[in-house]
Amino acid sequence: MSTWQQVAESKRAQREALIPEAYKVPASSLPAVSTDSVVDFPSKTGILTAREVQITETDDVSVLLAKLASGEYTAVEVLESFIKRTCIAHQLVNPLTEIHFEDARKLAAELDAELKSTGKVRGPLHGLPMSVKDQFQIKGSDSTIGYISYANKPSDSDSVLVEVIKKAGAVPFVKTNLPQTIMYSETSNTLWGTTLNPHNRTLHPGGSSGGEGALVAMKGSPLGVGTDVGGSVRIPAALCGLFGLRPCSHRFPYEGAVNTLLGQITIPSVLGPLSRSLSGLTEFSKAVLAQQPWLLDPQTPSMPWNEERFQQARTQKKLNVGVMWHDGHVKPMPPYERAIKEVLASLGEHDIVDFEPYKTKEAMGILVEAFCADGGKDISESIAPLKEPLGPCLSGIGQKEYTAFEVWQANKRKLAFQKEYLDHWNATARQTKDGRPIDLLIVPGMAYTAIAPGNDIYVAYTGIFNLVDYPAVVLPISKVNPAVDGGATRSGGFLSEDDEKWSKKWDAEKLVNAPVCIQIVGRRYEEEAVLGYAEQVYDAFTAGSKKT
Amino acid sequence: MSTWQQVAESKRAQREALIPEAYKVPASSLPAVSTDSVVDFPSKTGILTAREVQITETDDVSVLLAKLASGEYTAVEVLESFIKRTCIAHQLVNPLTEIHFEDARKLAAELDAELKSTGKVRGPLHGLPMSVKDQFQIKGSDSTIGYISYANKPSDSDSVLVEVIKKAGAVPFVKTNLPQTIMYSETSNTLWGTTLNPHNRTLHPGGSSGGEGALVAMKGSPLGVGTDVGGSVRIPAALCGLFGLRPCSHRFPYEGAVNTLLGQITIPSVLGPLSRSLSGLTEFSKAVLAQQPWLLDPQTPSMPWNEERFQQARTQKKLNVGVMWHDGHVKPMPPYERAIKEVLASLGEHDIVDFEPYKTKEAMGILVEAFCADGGKDISESIAPLKEPLGPCLSGIGQKEYTAFEVWQANKRKLAFQKEYLDHWNATARQTKDGRPIDLLIVPGMAYTAIAPGNDIYVAYTGIFNLVDYPAVVLPISKVNPAVDGGATRSGGFLSEDDEKWSKKWDAEKLVNAPVCIQIVGRRYEEEAVLGYAEQVYDAFTAGSKKT
Known part of the structure; x- marks a missing residue:
């Protein structure tokens, strides 16, 4: 039997072998790791043609889909453009796990032939290359999710998510990195x-869907899929300056995604x-729901995309907007307040009220006891086969395992908290001019921006919405600007020890280019509304930015 | 401190005191307990006027609501009619726990005044008296749920369900009995x-919502609300000859309902x-969802009533109908096969296919381990304060408590079973003429009919749909007829020991008048569809019955 070191080395060699030599930059030409952004580096390597650069730099997925549907771009050329850029991105930021270039090329060619012969797209994502977090099974490759012990057990079928996006015409071509556990x-x-x-390679991209965050930010993939149980879509989105959506439990089909802690259903991963x-x-949300995923995933409720609600939210004239400036436990770093103020300044004639933070520390306690209830047994069993080392993680290892009765009592605390939070949201009706509760909530994307590896992360700004199960969209607003955001501005009046710790860590000089994002949060199972509100807020913001 | 006997005696005396003497039948005039139905007895007592008899015998809730909305009946007179009949019913079958006649009378008078002054109904259930299972809190009374130790702790607010039906105009007037635990x-x-x-007072009405089953069957209430975690709405509906609906998890607002095992979220009570x-x-489903219960209950998904789907299902021309004649473990008693055949004979030109039962015994194992995971601790703590006796129940008492890790593994078995069952349902596409899977599934309401107390009950025919979380409607089709259904017809070829046990118990002579019901089952979160299909099936059946 091989050691974990041998297995890992062999897996990495297999990955390396799947990257075409022609798409590699000579080591001597690679930039040194620094605070400089490498996002634009691939387009200067000469590996991509001008047209391929143009394709990969088409940020607007609707535009890309329209060009694929009209035949202006073929699926094959779009795929190859992103493959090239992904290969270069991989040399710079290491986002990949499993590589499916050959499967993807075949599929793209089929799609082109189908469009040519029938005049019709296969589905709403026709020809769009997509990356997926390593958890999602693609037939033929592993889903190790960072466990060396899971290696060399290739999937014999696709996860439902992969099945569904392929039906919608997408072309999954790579799987992406994540922390072990x-x-x-x-x-x-x-x-x-x-x-x-x-954006700054002295910093990490966040996680757990950090491979997606890094690859999509590098324009190696136009659209990626992550998972989120405490912020794992939103943290990399926020730290890499991307748009990200955390939907409510089971709204999108999780069936067949590999994970430990899958039996932990108190706070489900989405x-x-x-x-x-x-x-x-x-486009992702509409396309996935159009495939009726509830016919394949028994957990997914039969809730089709609600276009009416989306349009209503996009165009709603009078919004009641709550703003949670901080969570009552750790104040966000200076650029977050700046970003929210910029957004509010552009918003126009809406009713904006302060949203009181609600029992953040208690909420985090409930989240942690749910995740750690098994005393770490599930994770311990996953690393046992090869005796591989355990990386840093939030787990119950070393803690006393809960009994079933204790799990039930923890579940009750969680349910009670959800009810309190709903009542708290409804009570904003007392603050607004028209006596309606807030329609949406604006909160900082994180407390801190991207940070150097090994610094842990404070996740309450995202985790709270996993606990109460509200949909949230991340919007990129700004970047750290040491001239404006620099210097520790607070010398006292800290909300907590954690607040003081994070405040003292603030060092804008080291965080050049680090993105600053906000979250738009809505009511439970109102993904359409939160996307519509997010669009309205973002459009107002970008229009406002253009004016100034 | 009082003993449990003293507390129970005092609670029963309080209940007795709330029943007006004028609405009581002298003991000497009460019928002896026998196999005879007492459903019509109240109308012969002289306590109800002819008009009150007519009101209480209006089975069709839509008709009653229309007469209340038009002012043909006042809310006050409708309420008093049902109060009278409920009081007599209580003497006969003992369905009541807490009595709220005075609150209800005030509310009914308000509703009449409101309709008179505004010309508008308060909501879609305007003036409809409703009974609710003892779990639902009504401000001012206890929710003991059969635990003497829970007595004398009156609720200071209504459960969300009660709040919602009151907003819709309903008049909750009594709470109903259930088994302890x-x-x-x-x-x-x-x-x-x-x-x-x-229907036969030598038999019990089933449970756990048996107070509702008995009271609604007695026409003491036009509409009652029960709960169902393994069949607890459908079993009393099936055993009392009623229509009953088990919706999917959280579709209707459970928030504020009292229960033990509330932390058990693997298979939620609905x-x-x-x-x-x-x-x-x-009418209930539409009215509850019209109140947007997701604004009050954090578990309820924001899924409004889908009238389009309901109408489509009601009128769908070509149905693919699956029939599960038995569950592969215990064959239902003879009248169930007869009832299903009668229904199918009336159905007309639809595509009817046999539905293979799927791993019933394994399913029941998963259900039981979910319910019993705490080793009975939750229930033990509930009876501890007064050291009251524990009645028969499905609980983990005496079993080894699961650890959190074991709970997680059990959750995974449950999720895997749900996926298998969904695939099994989808695979019926191979049996139908048009290659679509079945639209609906017809299954026996139970294995056995109502039976004498103390006989336990086989619950797999209902429990399986709690496990997979599908909506199911109970339809009353027939009654036991000893001349047709009598005699043990099977002498061998039993599916299991349980099958043999139940078959040998069959004694139609003792079960005169016992109702025989079927279930119509649909896909997850398609309550509208299953109600629409149920209407189509039931209308065809009653039209067919009239012809013969």
Whole structure:
């Protein structure tokens, strides 16, 4: 039997062998790791043609889909453009796990032939290359999810998500990196190594869907799929300057995604898209729901895309907007307040009220006890076969395992908290001019921006919405600007020890280019509304930015 | 401190005191307990006027609502009619726990005044008296749910369900009996005593919502609300000859309903209506969802009533109908096969295929391990304060408690089973003429009919649909007829020991008048579809019955 080191080395060699030599940059030409962004590096390598650069730099997924549908771009050329850029991105920020270029090329050719012969697209995502987090099974490759012990067990069928996006015409072509156990907000593991943040490679891209965050930010993929149980879609979106959606439990089909802790159903992991355009999130949501995923995933409720609600939210004249400036436990770093103020300044004649943070510390306690209830047994069993090392993770290892009765009591605390939070949201009716509760909530994307590896991460700004199960969209608003955001501005009046710790860590000079994002949060199972509100807010913001 | 006997006696005395003397039948005039139906007895007592008899015998809830809305009946007179009949019913079959006649009278008078002054109904259930299972809190009374230890802790607010039906104009006036722990299919407890089946008082009405079953069958209430975690709405509906609906998890608002095992979220308890008309189920579903219960219950998905789907299902010309004649483990008693054949004979030109039962015994194992995971601790703690006796129940008492890790593994078995069952349903596409899977599934309501108390009950015919979380409607089709259904017809070829046991128990002579029901089952979260299909099937059946 091989050692974990041998297995990992062999897996990495297999991955390397699937990257065409022609798509590699000579090591001597690669930029040194620095605070400089490498997002534009691939287009200067000469590996992509001008047309291929143009294709990969089409951020708006709706535009790309329209050109694919009209035949202006073929699926084959779009795929090859992104393959090239992905290969270069991989040399720079290491986002890949499994590579499916050959399957994807075949599928793209089929799609082109189908469009040519029938005049019709296969589905709403016709010809769109897509990346998926390593959890999603693609027939023929592993889903190791960072466990070396899971290697060399290729899937014999696709996860439902992969099945569904393929039916919709998408072309899955790579799987992406994540932390071992997936219960962590950096993206590093002994099997595949560490993924870096392309905006500033001294920083990490967040996690757990950090491979997606890094690859999509590098324009190696126009649309990626991550998962989120405490922020794992939104954290990499926020740290890599992307749009990201956390939908409510089971809205999109998770069936067949590999994970540990799958039996932990108190706070279910969900899947959601990351993209460089809001249209990427909307096109994904519409396309996935159009395939009636509830016919394939027994957990997915039969809720079709509600176009009426989406349009209503996009165009609603008078919005009641709540703003949670901080969570009552850790104040976000200076650029977040700046970003929210910029957004509000552009918003126009809406009713904007402060949203009181609600029991953040208690909420995080409930989240952690749900994740750690098994005393770490599930994770321990996953690393046992090869005795591989355990990376940093949020797990119950070393803690006393809950009994079933204790799990039930924890579930009750969680349900009670959800009810309290709903009542708290409804109570905003007392603050608004028209006596209606807020329609949407604006909150910082994170407390801190992207940070150097090994610094842990404070996840309450995302985790709270996993606990109450509300949909949330990440919007990229700004970047750290040391001239404006620099210097520790607070010397006292801290909300908590954590608040003081994070405040003292603030060092804008080191965080050049780090993106600053906000979240738009809506009511439960109102993904359409939150996407519509997000569009309205973002359009107002970009229109406002153009004016100034 | 009082003993449990003293507390129980005092609670029963309080209940007795709330029943007006004028609405009581002298003991000497009450019929002796026998196999005879007592459903019509109240109308012969002289306590109800002819008009009140007419009101209470209006089975069709839509008709009653129309007469209340038009002012042909006042809310006050409708309420008093049902109060009278309920009081007599209580003497006969003991369905009541808490009595709210005074609150209800005030509310009914308000509703009449409102209709008179505004010309408008308060909501779609305007003036309809409703009974609710003891779990639902009504401000001012206890929710003991059969635990004497829970007595004398009056609720200070209504459960969300009660809040919602009141907003819709309904008049909750009584709460109804259930077995202690609620984890049992008879309806008896040390606090409130035993509820009987009005069709044959030597039999029990099933459970756990047996108070509702008995009261609605007695026409003491036009519409009742029960809960169902293994069949607890459908079993009393099936055993009392009623229409009943088990919706999918959280579709209707359970928030604020009292229960033990509330932290058990693997297979959640749901609430559903029981009525003497299918219109009762539909009016309830529409009215509850019209109140947007997701604004009050954080578990309820924001899925409004889908009228289009309901109408489509009601009128769909070509149905693919699956029939599961038995569950592969215990064959239902003879009248069920007869009832299904009668229904199919009336159905007309639809495509009817046999539905293979799927791993029933394994399914029941998964159900039981979910319910019993805590080793009975939750129930033990509930009876501890007064050291009250524990009645028969499905609980983990005496079993080894699961660890959190074991709970997680059990959850995974449940999720895997749901996926298998969905694939099994989809695979019926191979059996139908048009290659579509079945639209609906017809299954026996139960294996056995109502039976004498103390016989346990086989619940797999209902429990399987809690496990897979499909909506199911109970339709009353027939009654036991000893001349046709009598005699043990099977002497061998049993499917299992359970099958042999139940078959040998069959004794039609003792089961005179016992109702025989079927279930119509649909896909997950398609309550509208299953109600529409149920209407189509039931209308065809009653039209067919009239012809013969």
